Amino acid sequence: MTAKKLTNYEKTVVNDPHQQQSKKATKSVASKTTPPQYISYSVAHAIAGRIRFRIPLLAKDSEYADKLQRLIESDPKTTNVRINSSAASIVIHYQLGVVSDQQMRSHLVNLIQSAPNVAMPAPVTAKSVARAIFDALINLIDGTRNINKARTAIKHRQVRTNSWERVLSSAKTLIKGLKSAILFILPNKQWRSQSSSKDVGLERLALREAGAV
Incomplete structure (x- = not known):
C-alpha cells in the first residue's frame, strides 16, 4: 500500500506550530465559556392583564429580585409589579390590548431570564x-x-x-x-424615590386585602 503524498499546503498546516497553538487556544477558550444561567420558573396563575410566576430564585437571591422588579417596572406595558420573596412569586399587571396575552407572557419570560445581566445603578446616599x-x-x-x-x-x-x-x-x-x-x-441610609415608596404602600395594602401572594 503506497503512502499518500502531502501537498505543500497540507505540509504547511501540519508543520505550522502557530496554527496548532491557535487551535488549542480556541478549544481552551470554548471549554471555559460557561452557558448563561437558566432561571427556573412556572406560571402559577394567569388571567387577562394579570399573571403570577413562581420563581424559586426570588426566595434565595434578593439582588435578583430587586433587578427583576426594576426591569419589569421599567417596561411601558406593565402597570404594577409585586414580589413576595417568602413565597418565591411575582405578580405582574399589564395593559390589555397592547399585545396578546401569549406575547406578553413570552416577553415577561425573557425578562425573567435576562434580569441577572441588568446593571444596577450605584445607591444614592x-x-x-x-x-x-x-x-x-x-x-x-x-x-x-x-x-x-x-x-x-x-x-x-x-x-x-x-x-x-x-x-x-x-x-x-x-x-x-x-x-x-x-x-x-452623615448616615449611610439610601434614599428611595417617592414612586418606590408608593409601590411599597400598594404592595402592603394588597397583601392585607388578599393575603400572601
Missing part, C-alpha cells in the same frame, strides 16, 4: 451626595488656583504666592476639613 458636592468645590478651587498661578507668572515672569493663592489654599484646607467631618456624621 446622603454621603455620596455630600462627597460629590465637596469634590466639585475642591476641583473648582484647584482650577481657580491654576488660573491665578498662570496670571501671576505672566505678570511677574515667575510663579509667586500672592494673596489670592493664600486665600484659595486656606479655603481648600477648610473645605477638606468640613468634608471629613460631615461624611463622618
